[in-house]
Amino acid sequence: MDLTWSPEELAFREALRTWLAANVPAERRPHDPAAGAAFDRAWQRVLFDAGWAGLNWPREYGGRGLSILQQVIWYEEYVRAGGPPMGFRFVAQNHAGPTLIALGTDDQKAGHLQRILSGEALWCQGFSEPNAGSDLASLRTRGVVDGDELVVTGQKTWTTGADQTDFQELLVRTDPESSRHKGLTWVICPMASKGIEIQPIRKMNGRAEFCSVFYDEVRIPLSNVVGQVNGGWATAMATLGFERGTSFIGEMAEITLRLEELIEIAKASGDWKDDEVRRKLADRRAEVAALRALNYANLSRYARGEPPGAEGSITKLLTNDVARSVHELATEIAGADILDGDLERNRWGDLLQHGMVMTIGGGTPEIQREIIADRVLELPRSR
Known part of the structure:
Protein backbone atom coordinates (compact mmCIF):
# COMPACT_ATOMS: atom_id res chain seq x y z
CA MET A 1 0.00 0.00 0.00
CA GLY A 119 -29.19 11.68 11.42
CA GLU A 120 -32.98 11.41 11.26
CA ALA A 121 -32.82 7.71 12.20
CA LEU A 122 -30.61 6.13 14.85
CA TRP A 123 -30.21 2.35 15.12
CA CYS A 124 -29.32 -0.15 17.81
CA GLN A 125 -28.16 -3.77 17.56
CA GLY A 126 -30.26 -6.72 18.75
CA PHE A 127 -27.72 -9.52 18.67
CA SER A 128 -26.59 -10.34 22.23
CA GLU A 129 -28.80 -12.28 24.63
CA PRO A 130 -28.36 -13.24 28.31
CA ASN A 131 -26.99 -16.64 27.23
CA ALA A 132 -25.70 -15.65 23.80
CA GLY A 133 -23.23 -12.82 23.97
CA SER A 134 -19.86 -13.49 22.41
CA ASP A 135 -21.23 -16.91 21.38
CA LEU A 136 -23.77 -15.34 19.05
CA ALA A 137 -24.74 -18.60 17.34
CA SER A 138 -26.43 -19.87 20.51
CA LEU A 139 -29.16 -17.18 20.48
CA ARG A 140 -32.73 -18.31 21.22
CA THR A 141 -35.03 -15.34 20.56
CA ARG A 142 -37.71 -16.79 18.28
CA GLY A 143 -39.16 -15.46 15.05
CA VAL A 144 -42.24 -17.31 13.75
CA VAL A 145 -43.40 -16.67 10.18
CA ASP A 146 -47.14 -15.88 10.22
CA GLY A 147 -48.43 -14.91 6.79
CA ASP A 148 -46.47 -11.86 5.67
CA GLU A 149 -45.20 -11.11 9.17
CA LEU A 150 -42.50 -12.33 11.53
CA VAL A 151 -43.69 -12.73 15.14
CA VAL A 152 -40.78 -12.25 17.56
CA THR A 153 -40.63 -13.40 21.18
CA GLY A 154 -37.59 -13.37 23.46
CA GLN A 155 -34.98 -11.10 24.99
CA LYS A 156 -31.87 -9.19 23.97
CA THR A 157 -29.44 -7.54 26.36
CA TRP A 158 -26.56 -5.03 26.40
CA THR A 159 -28.41 -3.22 23.62
CA THR A 160 -26.80 0.21 23.41
CA GLY A 161 -29.34 2.99 23.00
CA ALA A 162 -32.40 0.75 22.68
CA ASP A 163 -34.55 3.36 24.43
CA GLN A 164 -33.29 6.21 22.24
CA THR A 165 -33.09 4.74 18.75
CA ASP A 166 -35.60 4.25 15.95
CA PHE A 167 -34.68 0.90 14.43
CA GLN A 168 -32.82 -2.25 15.40
CA GLU A 169 -30.81 -4.77 13.41
CA LEU A 170 -32.38 -7.83 15.02
CA LEU A 171 -31.14 -11.41 14.74
CA VAL A 172 -33.66 -14.14 15.61
CA ARG A 173 -34.02 -17.91 15.26
CA THR A 174 -36.69 -18.67 12.67
CA ASP A 175 -36.12 -22.42 12.37
CA PRO A 176 -36.94 -23.99 15.78
CA GLU A 177 -35.27 -27.26 14.76
CA SER A 178 -31.99 -25.55 13.87
CA SER A 179 -28.93 -25.09 16.04
CA ARG A 180 -25.93 -22.81 16.14
CA HIS A 181 -25.58 -20.60 13.05
CA LYS A 182 -28.29 -22.29 11.02
CA GLY A 183 -31.89 -21.10 10.89
CA LEU A 184 -31.28 -17.46 11.87
CA THR A 185 -32.82 -14.36 10.29
CA TRP A 186 -31.65 -10.70 10.23
CA VAL A 187 -34.59 -8.30 10.28
CA ILE A 188 -35.18 -4.54 10.60
CA CYS A 189 -37.18 -4.02 13.79
CA PRO A 190 -38.92 -0.64 14.41
CA MET A 191 -38.32 0.11 18.10
CA ALA A 192 -41.80 1.64 18.45
CA SER A 193 -43.41 -1.73 17.65
CA LYS A 194 -46.16 -2.99 19.94
CA GLY A 195 -44.92 -5.68 22.34
CA ILE A 196 -41.42 -4.26 22.93
CA GLU A 197 -40.43 -3.45 26.52
CA ILE A 198 -37.10 -1.74 27.21
CA GLN A 199 -35.34 -1.72 30.58
CA PRO A 200 -32.18 0.45 30.90
CA ILE A 201 -29.18 -1.14 32.63
CA ARG A 202 -27.39 1.26 34.99
CA LYS A 203 -23.64 0.64 35.16
CA MET A 204 -21.31 1.18 38.09
CA ASN A 205 -20.27 4.58 36.65
CA GLY A 206 -23.87 5.75 36.79
CA ARG A 207 -24.56 5.65 33.08
CA ALA A 208 -27.45 3.75 31.51
CA GLU A 209 -26.84 3.61 27.77
CA PHE A 210 -27.17 -0.21 27.78
CA CYS A 211 -30.61 -1.83 27.86
CA SER A 212 -32.39 -5.14 28.05
CA VAL A 213 -35.10 -5.50 25.41
CA PHE A 214 -38.06 -7.88 25.76
CA TYR A 215 -40.20 -8.96 22.78
CA ASP A 216 -43.73 -10.24 23.37
CA GLU A 217 -45.14 -11.41 20.03
CA VAL A 218 -43.76 -8.39 18.21
CA ARG A 219 -45.01 -8.35 14.62
CA ILE A 220 -42.53 -7.25 11.96
CA PRO A 221 -43.27 -7.29 8.19
CA LEU A 222 -41.38 -9.99 6.31
CA SER A 223 -40.41 -7.24 3.88
CA ASN A 224 -38.05 -6.07 6.65
CA VAL A 225 -35.91 -9.22 6.39
CA VAL A 226 -32.45 -8.42 5.03
CA GLY A 227 -31.03 -11.33 3.05
CA GLN A 228 -33.05 -14.52 3.36
CA VAL A 229 -35.26 -16.06 6.03
CA ASN A 230 -33.02 -18.64 7.77
CA GLY A 231 -30.00 -17.05 6.06
CA GLY A 232 -29.34 -14.48 8.77
CA TRP A 233 -25.94 -15.81 9.79
CA ALA A 234 -24.44 -14.74 6.46
CA THR A 235 -26.06 -11.31 6.82
CA ALA A 236 -24.80 -10.98 10.39
CA MET A 237 -21.27 -11.91 9.37
CA ALA A 238 -21.43 -9.23 6.66
CA THR A 239 -22.58 -6.74 9.32
CA LEU A 240 -19.71 -7.62 11.65
CA GLY A 241 -17.29 -7.57 8.73
CA PHE A 242 -18.21 -3.94 8.05
CA GLU A 243 -17.66 -3.13 11.73
CA ARG A 244 -14.21 -4.70 11.66
CA GLY A 245 -13.18 -3.13 8.35
CA THR A 246 -11.99 0.44 8.90
CA SER A 247 -13.61 1.20 12.27
CA PHE A 248 -10.42 0.32 14.18
CA ILE A 249 -8.57 3.16 12.44
CA GLY A 250 -10.35 5.66 14.65
CA GLU A 251 -9.39 3.79 17.80
CA MET A 252 -5.79 3.53 16.58
CA ALA A 253 -5.68 7.28 15.99
CA GLU A 254 -7.14 7.90 19.46
CA ILE A 255 -4.58 5.65 21.15
CA THR A 256 -1.73 7.30 19.24
CA LEU A 257 -2.85 10.77 20.30
CA ARG A 258 -3.33 9.76 23.94
CA LEU A 259 0.13 8.20 24.08
CA GLU A 260 1.77 11.40 22.82
CA GLU A 261 -0.20 13.33 25.44
CA LEU A 262 1.05 10.92 28.09
CA ILE A 263 4.65 11.49 27.00
CA GLU A 264 4.12 15.24 27.45
CA ILE A 265 2.58 14.62 30.89
CA ALA A 266 5.65 12.59 31.88
CA LYS A 267 7.98 15.35 30.68
CA ALA A 268 6.04 18.05 32.54
CA SER A 269 5.88 16.07 35.79
CA GLY A 270 9.56 15.10 35.88
CA ASP A 271 8.82 11.38 35.49
CA TRP A 272 10.67 11.59 32.16
CA LYS A 273 13.96 11.52 34.10
CA ASP A 274 13.18 7.98 35.29
CA ASP A 275 14.79 5.43 32.95
CA GLU A 276 12.06 2.89 33.66
CA VAL A 277 9.32 5.35 32.73
CA ARG A 278 11.06 6.19 29.45
CA ARG A 279 11.48 2.48 28.70
CA LYS A 280 7.79 1.81 29.27
CA LEU A 281 6.79 4.75 27.10
CA ALA A 282 9.13 3.51 24.37
CA ASP A 283 7.53 0.05 24.61
CA ARG A 284 4.07 1.60 24.25
CA ARG A 285 5.23 3.53 21.18
CA ALA A 286 6.47 0.29 19.65
CA GLU A 287 3.12 -1.36 20.36
CA VAL A 288 1.26 1.53 18.72
CA ALA A 289 3.57 1.28 15.70
CA ALA A 290 2.78 -2.44 15.41
CA LEU A 291 -0.94 -1.71 15.63
CA ARG A 292 -0.61 0.93 12.90
CA ALA A 293 1.27 -1.52 10.65
CA LEU A 294 -1.45 -4.15 11.15
CA ASN A 295 -4.20 -1.67 10.29
CA TYR A 296 -2.37 -0.46 7.19
CA ALA A 297 -1.82 -4.06 6.04
CA ASN A 298 -5.57 -4.70 6.38
CA LEU A 299 -6.40 -1.48 4.57
CA SER A 300 -4.07 -2.42 1.75
CA ARG A 301 -6.05 -5.63 1.18
CA TYR A 302 -9.37 -3.81 1.33
CA ALA A 303 -8.08 -1.24 -1.18
CA ARG A 304 -7.43 -4.12 -3.59
CA GLY A 305 -11.05 -5.18 -3.28
CA GLU A 306 -10.76 -7.91 -0.64
CA PRO A 307 -13.69 -7.88 1.81
CA PRO A 308 -13.01 -7.57 5.56
CA GLY A 309 -12.75 -10.99 7.14
CA ALA A 310 -11.68 -12.89 10.22
CA GLU A 311 -8.40 -10.93 10.43
CA GLY A 312 -10.53 -8.25 12.11
CA SER A 313 -10.38 -10.39 15.25
CA ILE A 314 -6.60 -10.00 15.30
CA THR A 315 -6.94 -6.24 14.99
CA LYS A 316 -9.55 -6.11 17.74
CA LEU A 317 -7.37 -8.13 20.11
CA LEU A 318 -4.29 -5.99 19.50
CA THR A 319 -6.27 -2.73 19.67
CA ASN A 320 -7.73 -3.66 23.06
CA ASP A 321 -4.36 -4.83 24.39
CA VAL A 322 -2.51 -1.70 23.27
CA ALA A 323 -5.25 0.60 24.58
CA ARG A 324 -5.21 -1.12 27.95
CA SER A 325 -1.43 -0.98 28.23
CA VAL A 326 -1.37 2.75 27.42
CA HIS A 327 -4.16 3.53 29.87
CA GLU A 328 -2.60 1.43 32.64
CA LEU A 329 0.71 3.21 32.15
CA ALA A 330 -1.19 6.49 32.47
CA THR A 331 -2.34 5.40 35.93
CA GLU A 332 1.28 4.75 36.92
CA ILE A 333 2.50 8.13 35.70
CA ALA A 334 -0.47 10.29 36.74
CA GLY A 335 -1.37 8.37 39.90
CA ALA A 336 -4.75 7.54 41.40
CA ASP A 337 -6.24 10.86 40.27
CA ILE A 338 -6.51 9.36 36.80
CA LEU A 339 -9.52 7.38 38.07
CA ASP A 340 -11.31 10.47 39.43
CA GLY A 341 -15.04 9.84 39.20
CA ASP A 342 -15.71 13.21 37.59
CA LEU A 343 -15.70 11.89 34.05
CA GLU A 344 -16.75 15.24 32.59
CA ARG A 345 -13.44 16.64 33.82
CA ASN A 346 -11.16 13.63 33.68
CA ARG A 347 -10.94 12.26 30.13
CA TRP A 348 -8.24 9.72 31.02
CA GLY A 349 -10.44 8.11 33.65
CA ASP A 350 -13.25 7.91 31.12
CA LEU A 351 -10.97 6.32 28.51
CA LEU A 352 -9.63 3.78 30.99
CA GLN A 353 -13.10 2.61 31.96
CA HIS A 354 -14.22 2.53 28.31
CA GLY A 355 -11.18 0.42 27.45
CA MET A 356 -12.20 -2.13 30.07
CA VAL A 357 -15.66 -2.38 28.53
CA MET A 358 -14.28 -2.80 25.00
CA THR A 359 -12.32 -5.91 25.97
CA ILE A 360 -15.76 -7.55 26.19
CA GLY A 361 -17.82 -5.54 23.69
CA GLY A 362 -17.96 -7.12 20.24
CA GLY A 363 -16.69 -10.47 21.53
CA THR A 364 -14.43 -11.47 24.41
CA PRO A 365 -10.71 -12.17 23.86
CA GLU A 366 -11.42 -15.89 24.19
CA ILE A 367 -13.98 -15.79 21.37
CA GLN A 368 -11.65 -13.69 19.20
CA ARG A 369 -8.87 -16.25 19.67
CA GLU A 370 -11.26 -19.05 18.70
CA ILE A 371 -12.11 -17.15 15.50
CA ILE A 372 -8.44 -16.58 14.71
CA ALA A 373 -7.56 -20.23 15.35
CA ASP A 374 -10.48 -21.53 13.28
CA ARG A 375 -10.79 -19.06 10.38
CA VAL A 376 -7.31 -17.55 10.07
CA LEU A 377 -4.92 -20.28 11.19
CA GLU A 378 -7.32 -23.12 10.24
CA LEU A 379 -6.35 -25.11 13.31
CA PRO A 380 -8.37 -28.19 14.29
CA ARG A 381 -11.13 -27.46 16.78
CA SER A 382 -10.41 -28.34 20.41
CA ARG A 383 -12.50 -31.10 21.91
Whole structure:
Protein backbone atom coordinates (compact mmCIF):
# COMPACT_ATOMS: atom_id res chain seq x y z
CA MET A 1 0.00 0.00 0.00
CA ASP A 2 1.45 3.37 -1.04
CA LEU A 3 1.27 5.69 1.96
CA THR A 4 2.81 8.65 0.19
CA TRP A 5 0.13 11.33 0.24
CA SER A 6 -0.80 12.65 -3.19
CA PRO A 7 -1.45 16.38 -3.78
CA GLU A 8 -5.18 15.60 -3.88
CA GLU A 9 -5.03 13.78 -0.55
CA LEU A 10 -3.03 16.59 1.04
CA ALA A 11 -5.63 19.07 -0.20
CA PHE A 12 -8.37 16.84 1.22
CA ARG A 13 -6.60 16.76 4.59
CA GLU A 14 -6.22 20.54 4.64
CA ALA A 15 -9.86 21.13 3.72
CA LEU A 16 -11.00 18.65 6.35
CA ARG A 17 -8.74 20.13 9.03
CA THR A 18 -10.04 23.62 8.30
CA TRP A 19 -13.68 22.53 8.42
CA LEU A 20 -13.26 20.54 11.64
CA ALA A 21 -11.50 23.44 13.35
CA ALA A 22 -14.48 25.65 12.60
CA ASN A 23 -17.28 23.17 13.27
CA VAL A 24 -16.39 20.62 15.97
CA PRO A 25 -18.73 21.35 18.91
CA ALA A 26 -17.10 23.03 21.87
CA GLU A 27 -19.30 21.10 24.31
CA ARG A 28 -18.74 17.42 25.01
CA ARG A 29 -21.33 14.83 24.08
CA PRO A 30 -23.68 14.46 27.09
CA HIS A 31 -23.59 11.15 28.98
CA ASP A 32 -27.35 11.22 29.62
CA PRO A 33 -28.85 8.86 26.99
CA ALA A 34 -31.65 11.17 25.83
CA ALA A 35 -29.41 14.22 25.65
CA GLY A 36 -26.71 12.13 23.98
CA ALA A 37 -29.14 10.92 21.32
CA ALA A 38 -30.26 14.49 20.59
CA PHE A 39 -26.61 15.54 20.32
CA ASP A 40 -25.86 12.65 17.95
CA ARG A 41 -28.76 13.50 15.65
CA ALA A 42 -27.80 17.19 15.52
CA TRP A 43 -24.10 16.51 14.86
CA GLN A 44 -24.87 13.96 12.15
CA ARG A 45 -27.10 16.55 10.48
CA VAL A 46 -24.23 19.05 10.52
CA LEU A 47 -21.96 16.47 8.87
CA PHE A 48 -24.65 15.62 6.32
CA ASP A 49 -25.37 19.23 5.37
CA ALA A 50 -21.63 19.92 4.95
CA GLY A 51 -21.04 16.85 2.78
CA TRP A 52 -19.04 14.86 5.35
CA ALA A 53 -21.55 12.03 5.90
CA GLY A 54 -21.17 8.53 4.43
CA LEU A 55 -17.60 9.11 3.32
CA ASN A 56 -17.10 5.50 2.26
CA TRP A 57 -20.65 4.90 1.02
CA PRO A 58 -21.17 4.70 -2.76
CA ARG A 59 -22.30 7.94 -4.36
CA GLU A 60 -25.53 6.37 -5.63
CA TYR A 61 -26.62 5.92 -2.01
CA GLY A 62 -25.78 9.44 -0.89
CA GLY A 63 -22.17 8.84 0.14
CA ARG A 64 -18.96 10.31 -1.22
CA GLY A 65 -17.27 7.11 -2.39
CA LEU A 66 -13.93 8.10 -0.88
CA SER A 67 -10.82 5.96 -1.04
CA ILE A 68 -9.37 3.96 1.84
CA LEU A 69 -6.58 6.52 2.26
CA GLN A 70 -9.06 9.37 2.48
CA GLN A 71 -10.89 7.46 5.20
CA VAL A 72 -7.60 7.12 7.10
CA ILE A 73 -7.11 10.89 6.77
CA TRP A 74 -10.64 11.48 8.04
CA TYR A 75 -10.10 9.38 11.17
CA GLU A 76 -6.73 10.97 11.91
CA GLU A 77 -7.96 14.53 11.53
CA TYR A 78 -11.26 13.88 13.31
CA VAL A 79 -9.50 12.52 16.39
CA ARG A 80 -6.88 15.27 16.29
CA ALA A 81 -9.65 17.89 16.20
CA GLY A 82 -11.45 16.31 19.17
CA GLY A 83 -14.51 15.30 17.15
CA PRO A 84 -17.44 13.88 19.16
CA PRO A 85 -17.58 10.10 19.64
CA MET A 86 -19.91 8.07 17.43
CA GLY A 87 -22.32 7.49 20.30
CA PHE A 88 -25.67 6.17 19.12
CA ARG A 89 -24.72 6.89 15.48
CA PHE A 90 -22.34 3.92 15.39
CA VAL A 91 -24.72 1.08 14.51
CA ALA A 92 -26.54 3.02 11.80
CA GLN A 93 -23.37 4.34 10.17
CA ASN A 94 -21.06 1.32 10.51
CA HIS A 95 -23.49 -1.62 10.63
CA ALA A 96 -26.99 -1.09 9.30
CA GLY A 97 -26.21 1.28 6.43
CA PRO A 98 -23.40 -0.79 4.89
CA THR A 99 -25.42 -4.00 5.38
CA LEU A 100 -28.41 -2.52 3.55
CA ILE A 101 -26.18 -1.24 0.76
CA ALA A 102 -24.73 -4.72 0.27
CA LEU A 103 -27.76 -6.94 0.88
CA GLY A 104 -30.89 -4.81 1.22
CA THR A 105 -33.74 -4.53 -1.25
CA ASP A 106 -34.32 -1.37 -3.25
CA ASP A 107 -37.24 -0.47 -0.96
CA GLN A 108 -35.11 -0.99 2.15
CA LYS A 109 -32.37 1.21 0.76
CA ALA A 110 -34.82 3.93 -0.25
CA GLY A 111 -36.55 3.82 3.12
CA HIS A 112 -33.50 3.92 5.37
CA LEU A 113 -30.19 5.06 3.86
CA GLN A 114 -30.99 8.76 3.50
CA ARG A 115 -32.47 8.87 7.01
CA ILE A 116 -29.32 7.26 8.41
CA LEU A 117 -26.99 9.71 6.67
CA SER A 118 -28.98 12.76 7.78
CA GLY A 119 -29.19 11.68 11.42
CA GLU A 120 -32.98 11.41 11.26
CA ALA A 121 -32.82 7.71 12.20
CA LEU A 122 -30.61 6.13 14.85
CA TRP A 123 -30.21 2.35 15.12
CA CYS A 124 -29.32 -0.15 17.81
CA GLN A 125 -28.16 -3.77 17.56
CA GLY A 126 -30.26 -6.72 18.75
CA PHE A 127 -27.72 -9.52 18.67
CA SER A 128 -26.59 -10.34 22.23
CA GLU A 129 -28.80 -12.28 24.63
CA PRO A 130 -28.36 -13.24 28.31
CA ASN A 131 -26.99 -16.64 27.23
CA ALA A 132 -25.70 -15.65 23.80
CA GLY A 133 -23.23 -12.82 23.97
CA SER A 134 -19.86 -13.49 22.41
CA ASP A 135 -21.23 -16.91 21.38
CA LEU A 136 -23.77 -15.34 19.05
CA ALA A 137 -24.74 -18.60 17.34
CA SER A 138 -26.43 -19.87 20.51
CA LEU A 139 -29.16 -17.18 20.48
CA ARG A 140 -32.73 -18.31 21.22
CA THR A 141 -35.03 -15.34 20.56
CA ARG A 142 -37.71 -16.79 18.28
CA GLY A 143 -39.16 -15.46 15.05
CA VAL A 144 -42.24 -17.31 13.75
CA VAL A 145 -43.40 -16.67 10.18
CA ASP A 146 -47.14 -15.88 10.22
CA GLY A 147 -48.43 -14.91 6.79
CA ASP A 148 -46.47 -11.86 5.67
CA GLU A 149 -45.20 -11.11 9.17
CA LEU A 150 -42.50 -12.33 11.53
CA VAL A 151 -43.69 -12.73 15.14
CA VAL A 152 -40.78 -12.25 17.56
CA THR A 153 -40.63 -13.40 21.18
CA GLY A 154 -37.59 -13.37 23.46
CA GLN A 155 -34.98 -11.10 24.99
CA LYS A 156 -31.87 -9.19 23.97
CA THR A 157 -29.44 -7.54 26.36
CA TRP A 158 -26.56 -5.03 26.40
CA THR A 159 -28.41 -3.22 23.62
CA THR A 160 -26.80 0.21 23.41
CA GLY A 161 -29.34 2.99 23.00
CA ALA A 162 -32.40 0.75 22.68
CA ASP A 163 -34.55 3.36 24.43
CA GLN A 164 -33.29 6.21 22.24
CA THR A 165 -33.09 4.74 18.75
CA ASP A 166 -35.60 4.25 15.95
CA PHE A 167 -34.68 0.90 14.43
CA GLN A 168 -32.82 -2.25 15.40
CA GLU A 169 -30.81 -4.77 13.41
CA LEU A 170 -32.38 -7.83 15.02
CA LEU A 171 -31.14 -11.41 14.74
CA VAL A 172 -33.66 -14.14 15.61
CA ARG A 173 -34.02 -17.91 15.26
CA THR A 174 -36.69 -18.67 12.67
CA ASP A 175 -36.12 -22.42 12.37
CA PRO A 176 -36.94 -23.99 15.78
CA GLU A 177 -35.27 -27.26 14.76
CA SER A 178 -31.99 -25.55 13.87
CA SER A 179 -28.93 -25.09 16.04
CA ARG A 180 -25.93 -22.81 16.14
CA HIS A 181 -25.58 -20.60 13.05
CA LYS A 182 -28.29 -22.29 11.02
CA GLY A 183 -31.89 -21.10 10.89
CA LEU A 184 -31.28 -17.46 11.87
CA THR A 185 -32.82 -14.36 10.29
CA TRP A 186 -31.65 -10.70 10.23
CA VAL A 187 -34.59 -8.30 10.28
CA ILE A 188 -35.18 -4.54 10.60
CA CYS A 189 -37.18 -4.02 13.79
CA PRO A 190 -38.92 -0.64 14.41
CA MET A 191 -38.32 0.11 18.10
CA ALA A 192 -41.80 1.64 18.45
CA SER A 193 -43.41 -1.73 17.65
CA LYS A 194 -46.16 -2.99 19.94
CA GLY A 195 -44.92 -5.68 22.34
CA ILE A 196 -41.42 -4.26 22.93
CA GLU A 197 -40.43 -3.45 26.52
CA ILE A 198 -37.10 -1.74 27.21
CA GLN A 199 -35.34 -1.72 30.58
CA PRO A 200 -32.18 0.45 30.90
CA ILE A 201 -29.18 -1.14 32.63
CA ARG A 202 -27.39 1.26 34.99
CA LYS A 203 -23.64 0.64 35.16
CA MET A 204 -21.31 1.18 38.09
CA ASN A 205 -20.27 4.58 36.65
CA GLY A 206 -23.87 5.75 36.79
CA ARG A 207 -24.56 5.65 33.08
CA ALA A 208 -27.45 3.75 31.51
CA GLU A 209 -26.84 3.61 27.77
CA PHE A 210 -27.17 -0.21 27.78
CA CYS A 211 -30.61 -1.83 27.86
CA SER A 212 -32.39 -5.14 28.05
CA VAL A 213 -35.10 -5.50 25.41
CA PHE A 214 -38.06 -7.88 25.76
CA TYR A 215 -40.20 -8.96 22.78
CA ASP A 216 -43.73 -10.24 23.37
CA GLU A 217 -45.14 -11.41 20.03
CA VAL A 218 -43.76 -8.39 18.21
CA ARG A 219 -45.01 -8.35 14.62
CA ILE A 220 -42.53 -7.25 11.96
CA PRO A 221 -43.27 -7.29 8.19
CA LEU A 222 -41.38 -9.99 6.31
CA SER A 223 -40.41 -7.24 3.88
CA ASN A 224 -38.05 -6.07 6.65
CA VAL A 225 -35.91 -9.22 6.39
CA VAL A 226 -32.45 -8.42 5.03
CA GLY A 227 -31.03 -11.33 3.05
CA GLN A 228 -33.05 -14.52 3.36
CA VAL A 229 -35.26 -16.06 6.03
CA ASN A 230 -33.02 -18.64 7.77
CA GLY A 231 -30.00 -17.05 6.06
CA GLY A 232 -29.34 -14.48 8.77
CA TRP A 233 -25.94 -15.81 9.79
CA ALA A 234 -24.44 -14.74 6.46
CA THR A 235 -26.06 -11.31 6.82
CA ALA A 236 -24.80 -10.98 10.39
CA MET A 237 -21.27 -11.91 9.37
CA ALA A 238 -21.43 -9.23 6.66
CA THR A 239 -22.58 -6.74 9.32
CA LEU A 240 -19.71 -7.62 11.65
CA GLY A 241 -17.29 -7.57 8.73
CA PHE A 242 -18.21 -3.94 8.05
CA GLU A 243 -17.66 -3.13 11.73
CA ARG A 244 -14.21 -4.70 11.66
CA GLY A 245 -13.18 -3.13 8.35
CA THR A 246 -11.99 0.44 8.90
CA SER A 247 -13.61 1.20 12.27
CA PHE A 248 -10.42 0.32 14.18
CA ILE A 249 -8.57 3.16 12.44
CA GLY A 250 -10.35 5.66 14.65
CA GLU A 251 -9.39 3.79 17.80
CA MET A 252 -5.79 3.53 16.58
CA ALA A 253 -5.68 7.28 15.99
CA GLU A 254 -7.14 7.90 19.46
CA ILE A 255 -4.58 5.65 21.15
CA THR A 256 -1.73 7.30 19.24
CA LEU A 257 -2.85 10.77 20.30
CA ARG A 258 -3.33 9.76 23.94
CA LEU A 259 0.13 8.20 24.08
CA GLU A 260 1.77 11.40 22.82
CA GLU A 261 -0.20 13.33 25.44
CA LEU A 262 1.05 10.92 28.09
CA ILE A 263 4.65 11.49 27.00
CA GLU A 264 4.12 15.24 27.45
CA ILE A 265 2.58 14.62 30.89
CA ALA A 266 5.65 12.59 31.88
CA LYS A 267 7.98 15.35 30.68
CA ALA A 268 6.04 18.05 32.54
CA SER A 269 5.88 16.07 35.79
CA GLY A 270 9.56 15.10 35.88
CA ASP A 271 8.82 11.38 35.49
CA TRP A 272 10.67 11.59 32.16
CA LYS A 273 13.96 11.52 34.10
CA ASP A 274 13.18 7.98 35.29
CA ASP A 275 14.79 5.43 32.95
CA GLU A 276 12.06 2.89 33.66
CA VAL A 277 9.32 5.35 32.73
CA ARG A 278 11.06 6.19 29.45
CA ARG A 279 11.48 2.48 28.70
CA LYS A 280 7.79 1.81 29.27
CA LEU A 281 6.79 4.75 27.10
CA ALA A 282 9.13 3.51 24.37
CA ASP A 283 7.53 0.05 24.61
CA ARG A 284 4.07 1.60 24.25
CA ARG A 285 5.23 3.53 21.18
CA ALA A 286 6.47 0.29 19.65
CA GLU A 287 3.12 -1.36 20.36
CA VAL A 288 1.26 1.53 18.72
CA ALA A 289 3.57 1.28 15.70
CA ALA A 290 2.78 -2.44 15.41
CA LEU A 291 -0.94 -1.71 15.63
CA ARG A 292 -0.61 0.93 12.90
CA ALA A 293 1.27 -1.52 10.65
CA LEU A 294 -1.45 -4.15 11.15
CA ASN A 295 -4.20 -1.67 10.29
CA TYR A 296 -2.37 -0.46 7.19
CA ALA A 297 -1.82 -4.06 6.04
CA ASN A 298 -5.57 -4.70 6.38
CA LEU A 299 -6.40 -1.48 4.57
CA SER A 300 -4.07 -2.42 1.75
CA ARG A 301 -6.05 -5.63 1.18
CA TYR A 302 -9.37 -3.81 1.33
CA ALA A 303 -8.08 -1.24 -1.18
CA ARG A 304 -7.43 -4.12 -3.59
CA GLY A 305 -11.05 -5.18 -3.28
CA GLU A 306 -10.76 -7.91 -0.64
CA PRO A 307 -13.69 -7.88 1.81
CA PRO A 308 -13.01 -7.57 5.56
CA GLY A 309 -12.75 -10.99 7.14
CA ALA A 310 -11.68 -12.89 10.22
CA GLU A 311 -8.40 -10.93 10.43
CA GLY A 312 -10.53 -8.25 12.11
CA SER A 313 -10.38 -10.39 15.25
CA ILE A 314 -6.60 -10.00 15.30
CA THR A 315 -6.94 -6.24 14.99
CA LYS A 316 -9.55 -6.11 17.74
CA LEU A 317 -7.37 -8.13 20.11
CA LEU A 318 -4.29 -5.99 19.50
CA THR A 319 -6.27 -2.73 19.67
CA ASN A 320 -7.73 -3.66 23.06
CA ASP A 321 -4.36 -4.83 24.39
CA VAL A 322 -2.51 -1.70 23.27
CA ALA A 323 -5.25 0.60 24.58
CA ARG A 324 -5.21 -1.12 27.95
CA SER A 325 -1.43 -0.98 28.23
CA VAL A 326 -1.37 2.75 27.42
CA HIS A 327 -4.16 3.53 29.87
CA GLU A 328 -2.60 1.43 32.64
CA LEU A 329 0.71 3.21 32.15
CA ALA A 330 -1.19 6.49 32.47
CA THR A 331 -2.34 5.40 35.93
CA GLU A 332 1.28 4.75 36.92
CA ILE A 333 2.50 8.13 35.70
CA ALA A 334 -0.47 10.29 36.74
CA GLY A 335 -1.37 8.37 39.90
CA ALA A 336 -4.75 7.54 41.40
CA ASP A 337 -6.24 10.86 40.27
CA ILE A 338 -6.51 9.36 36.80
CA LEU A 339 -9.52 7.38 38.07
CA ASP A 340 -11.31 10.47 39.43
CA GLY A 341 -15.04 9.84 39.20
CA ASP A 342 -15.71 13.21 37.59
CA LEU A 343 -15.70 11.89 34.05
CA GLU A 344 -16.75 15.24 32.59
CA ARG A 345 -13.44 16.64 33.82
CA ASN A 346 -11.16 13.63 33.68
CA ARG A 347 -10.94 12.26 30.13
CA TRP A 348 -8.24 9.72 31.02
CA GLY A 349 -10.44 8.11 33.65
CA ASP A 350 -13.25 7.91 31.12
CA LEU A 351 -10.97 6.32 28.51
CA LEU A 352 -9.63 3.78 30.99
CA GLN A 353 -13.10 2.61 31.96
CA HIS A 354 -14.22 2.53 28.31
CA GLY A 355 -11.18 0.42 27.45
CA MET A 356 -12.20 -2.13 30.07
CA VAL A 357 -15.66 -2.38 28.53
CA MET A 358 -14.28 -2.80 25.00
CA THR A 359 -12.32 -5.91 25.97
CA ILE A 360 -15.76 -7.55 26.19
CA GLY A 361 -17.82 -5.54 23.69
CA GLY A 362 -17.96 -7.12 20.24
CA GLY A 363 -16.69 -10.47 21.53
CA THR A 364 -14.43 -11.47 24.41
CA PRO A 365 -10.71 -12.17 23.86
CA GLU A 366 -11.42 -15.89 24.19
CA ILE A 367 -13.98 -15.79 21.37
CA GLN A 368 -11.65 -13.69 19.20
CA ARG A 369 -8.87 -16.25 19.67
CA GLU A 370 -11.26 -19.05 18.70
CA ILE A 371 -12.11 -17.15 15.50
CA ILE A 372 -8.44 -16.58 14.71
CA ALA A 373 -7.56 -20.23 15.35
CA ASP A 374 -10.48 -21.53 13.28
CA ARG A 375 -10.79 -19.06 10.38
CA VAL A 376 -7.31 -17.55 10.07
CA LEU A 377 -4.92 -20.28 11.19
CA GLU A 378 -7.32 -23.12 10.24
CA LEU A 379 -6.35 -25.11 13.31
CA PRO A 380 -8.37 -28.19 14.29
CA ARG A 381 -11.13 -27.46 16.78
CA SER A 382 -10.41 -28.34 20.41
CA ARG A 383 -12.50 -31.10 21.91
